[in-house]
Amino acid sequence: MKVKNGLTDLILFGKHTRKRNSLFKSASAEIPSDGAMNRLASRLHPAVQRLQVDHITEETADIRTFRLSAADGADLAPFRAGQYLSLTYEYQGLLISRPYSISSTPSQVFRGNYYDITIRKAAGNAFFSEAAFSEWREGTRVLSSAPNGAFYYEPQRDSDSLICIAGGSGVTPFRSMIEEELEKRESMKIALFYGIGAENDEAFGEEFRSLSGRWGGRFVYIPVVQSPTESWTGKKGFISLDLIKEALGVENVQESSFFICGPEGLHSFMDHELEPLQRPSKFIRRENYGIAAGDSNGKIYKLTVMTRGARRIIDAAAGESLVTAIERAGLAPPAWCRSGDCGWCRSRLIEGEITTDDSLTGLRAADSKFGWIHPCVSYPASDITLEVPSNPIIYSYYG
Structure with missing residues (x-):
């Protein structure tokens, strides 16, 4: 529609609106299922x-x-x-x-x-x-499910110098990330510090050593063994800031983005170690493998679960997340990340008290105000009534 003058434009806009409304009325009410965008989605x-x-x-x-x-x-x-x-x-x-x-x-x-x-x-x-x-x-x-999560390299946000810190099975995303990013970006440099309990706990060690040889100075692999045998000649103990600086140099550490993946104990330890760097939070990416249990005081509470129009009362232990309790009862709750980030398990707390780590919930302020919680990182502190959404993935398949 060409712009002419005020009155003409107003008349043309009125005609355009009537034509648009006519098209809306004549269109099918069914959502197309075979369009190009639907297939792509x-x-x-x-x-x-x-x-x-x-x-x-x-x-x-x-x-x-x-x-x-x-x-x-x-x-x-x-x-x-x-x-x-x-x-x-x-x-x-x-x-x-x-x-x-x-x-x-x-x-x-x-x-x-x-x-x-x-x-x-x-x-x-x-x-x-x-x-x-x-x-x-x-x-x-x-x-x-489809692939999910935000633990990935983003060039608009992250430095092209990465320090990856893994504990135990937390090394798995780095196996995917390291080779992918080195091949895609010529300026990329990556150092992987892998904390393990003993030498025989090392997964993908030969792969990482091979990559280190292939990429030269662009990839550095440093396994750190907590309880090594006498024959171990590599790094020992824990992945400390001093150890990282010694391996890479102070200047390289100061300008890098950190990616940390492993159990909660690793994250707590690295929070303390990295604090002196005063790096903005956007340069420290985290993936938590397992959330610490709640207060395991031996108490068993009654959890009333309202889902799919039904109500069921089950047991919930104080030291077990609400999602796990619901799962053990055979109710198949929706849950993806199980660390409070994705919101897939978001449920409404109707009655009762819970304990949770506010830093892990990923809730918006409005969610908390109106009683919404993430059961995957919430633990019962009393008898509870909880409204839980159905799991579309499971019920679309099993019925």
Whole structure:
């Protein structure tokens, strides 16, 4: 529509509005399901991916890499190096889900249409890793979300000098990230500090040493063993700021972006170590593998769960997250990150008291004001009534 003058423009706008309203009225009320944009959205953000185990690699005595391909032959969703999948599997009659970082590179989705997922067999009541180690074989089928998470390199935000700090199985996203970013960016330099308990806990060690030789000074790999044998000649103890400065130089450390992935203890320790640098928070990226348990005082509370129009009363232990309690009761709650970030489990607290770490909830101020919580990082401190959304991934598949 050309701009002419005030009155003419007003008349033309009126005609345009009437024509637009006429088109709206004549249009179908059905949402198109086969348009180009719909196909692209489904490709990038599928509601559910049906995967199967193609190959299993023993990395250490308690760490395995599972290669997952599309069970239905579909193209797998692309991802950014550092993102994770939320996997769902039926085990002992329960539908359980856990997030796992993708340890293969993004380019391998296009070249081979697969994801590598590396799982550590955790001690205690670790339902999912127990299921994977005891039942998964070649051909085993598992449901997956689309790739998710914000633990990835962003050139508009991050320095082109990265210091990656991993603890235990927290090394998995760096296996994906390091080779991907070195190949894409000539100016990129990466140092990986990998904290492990003993020498035989090291996963992907030979791969990282090979990459270090291939990329020369652009990639430095430094494993740090907490309790080494006498034959160990590398770094010992913990990943401290002094150790990092000694390895890389003070100036390089000061100008770098930090990526930290591992258990909560690693994050707490590194918070203290990195504080003297006074780096802005945007230069310290975190991925928390496992949230500390709540107050394990032995108390059992009653949790009333309202979901899908039904009400059910279950037990919830003080030291166990609400999501885990709901999952153990067979109700299959929606949960992706299980660390308070994604908001997938967002539920409304109708009645009762909880404990949580406010720094982990990822809630908006309005959410907290009107009673919304993230059950994955919330623990019961009294009897509770909770309104939980249904899980569209699971119910779209299982009904």
